[in-house]
Amino acid sequence: MKFVVANIPDAGRALQISSNADWVLLAASEALGGEAISCEGELVLQPFGKNLRVTGLLSASANCFCHRCGESMVLNCESDLNLTYAPAGLSNSDTEVSLAASDLSTGWYDDGCIEIKTVIMESLALSVPSRVQCSDSSACDSRTAALLATAQSEEPAGHPAFSALKNF
Ligand SMILES: [Zn+2]
Numbered sequence: 001m002k003f004v005v006a007n008i009p010d011a012g013r014a015l016q017i018s019s020n021a022d023w024v025l026l027a028a029s030e031a032l033g034g035e036a037i038s039c040e041g042e043l044v045l046q047p048f049g050k051n052l053r054v055t056g057l058l059s060a061s062a063n064c065f066c067h068r069c070g071e072s073m074v075l076n077c078e079s080d081l082n083l084t085y086a087p088a089g090l091s092n093s094d095t096e097v098s099l100a101a102s103d104l105s106t107g108w109y110d111d112g113c114i115e116i117k118t119v120i121m122e123s124l125a126l127s128v129p130s131r132v133q134c135s136d137s138s139a140c141d142s143r144t145a146a147l148l149a150t151a152q153s154e155e156p157a158g159h160p161a162f163s164a165l166k167n168f
Pocket residue numbers: 066067068069070071133134140141143
């Protein structure tokens with residue numbers, strides 16, 4: 001879903017986001033790194049100068065795996081959006097706000113159009129924790145301990161070259 005930024009009214013434009021649309025689920029799946037179950041929310045597109053501010057709230061969930069114990073789990077993400085998009089290809093002096101390269105909440109739009117799928121992907125990707133872990137931490141601990149025990153018992157006893165040294 002694309003919008004021509006110049007056609008968005010100054011008062012802003014609200015957009016309902018719903019998992020009924022396949023492209024919404026696809027965007028959420030890519031951002032969350034697993035098959036999305038739901039993605040709902042509302043976005044407000046508000047132009048200022050040549051730039052576009054996108055605010056709103058998205059909540060999404062996806063099937064994925066715990067990064068620690070590997071158990072399948074449902075990842076829930078809430079994204080409180082406040083993103084700014086500036087036209088691509090303009091130098092800093094042409095844009096009306098100064099954009100720092102380190103500003104994660106600033107993006108670019110191409111050919112005068114904002115692609116909503118990209119907005120959803122970027123906002124959800126920013127809300128994904130760097131380490132996804134199952135919610136039942138004591139069960140996660142025991143599964144992780146079991147995995148570690150297995151890994152240790154399967155570990156080779158050492159390089160054969162070193163076994164000779166044991167005789168010294
Ligand atoms: Zn876990």
